[in-house]
Amino acid sequence: MKGGAPQEDARAEEFELLRRIAQRERAAFEDLYSRYANILYASALKFVKEDADAQDVVQDVFIQIWDKAKLYDPAKGKPLTWALTLTRNRAIDRIRAIQRRTRLRDEFEQETFVDESAGVREALSGVDASEKGQILRKAVSQLSPQQKKVIELAYFGGLTQTEIAEKLGEPLGTVKARARRGLLKLKELLGDQI
């Protein structure tokens, strides 16, 4: 699916919706909700696993969209990827709060963080059978396992570079290099396809 006209049209419509949301148009917000709710909910669920948490995340994200639409900068990315980034960040905040709570509750569960982040292991495997899911899976499959692991732990697990290096037992410089090379490769493979 190369970046064809329908995709361009959809993006243009979404830019316009965000512009109208910035002007506090409720109809535009409801339209954007209809377009994004399922995908943002699915994305949130991939991070936080629980339906209630995912709903909380999505609600927060739409509130942010309403409040921040005027700050949206098209030069920084497409509307959908902007919304997905908001979702990821909100979900990671929630995961960290849960992890912190768990650690505080039981200091003996030192392995909790590792165990929970292990749930990230298959994050890049993907289950979306749609065309875009197939494109993404194909691109991800071309990363080295080491690049994939670093990106998984950072993006889906919310780990910092230092935490990743510690978890993998690799030098920090190696982690940095894998993150860069992995994203460069994905950028090259995905181009403007999705």
Place this chain on the structure above:
Amino acid sequence: MNREHLEELAALDALGALDGEDVAAWEAAGRENPALLRVRDEFADVAARLSLLAAETPAPAALRSRVMDAVFGAETKRANETERDESSFGWAAWAAAAAVALLALVGAAETTARKESVVVRDARPDAGAPFVVLDGYGEFSEAKASVVWDSGQRGWWMQAEGLPALPATHRYRVWAIGEKDGEVYDCGEFPAANGCGRVFLSPDPAVGSMRGFAVSVEPAGTKPQSPGTPMVLITPALRG
């Protein structure tokens, strides 16, 4: 620092994984060379697309009305309150849907005094909608914030106004202050635009007692474990 290393920092920032000394190094590099920020944004765009690996799952039908209530319930209430009391200090009383407790920062002096003396004893859902005011200090003295418990959504709504604009390299960050000395919990960034902002804070249920909230200014993109700068807004009762 060569180009490759700068791209590594850009990639890690896009993944939200920068920490330590690299945060400052990246900020300095971004200030010197804005083209690097575009590289970061391109990486962030790629990373965001990874979220599309999730199978599309229909959002629960009830979520729509919940979101609309949260957004427009607050808007409607805020508009009504503003119309009703334009003589207030510029504070718009607000609410976030039926589940969100109404904030009304204006009022008689005794009411304000009572609110300012509030010590948040319990962050649990049955906390009876405690209400906390934060005052700004120093060059942030024009800033005010308030925090209210939302029993419906089991979290805190914080609203602020009069916040000075920050350079792009820094963000406001909210902290919950626990009962014990030095007990500070990160509540995340506070998004401010045109001096105003509102954010929902998820409390940590493990924290049984809190004394209030505070706001500091932290480098963008960092997730500090504790405030790296003096608090610029804080619950008055906690000010040393």
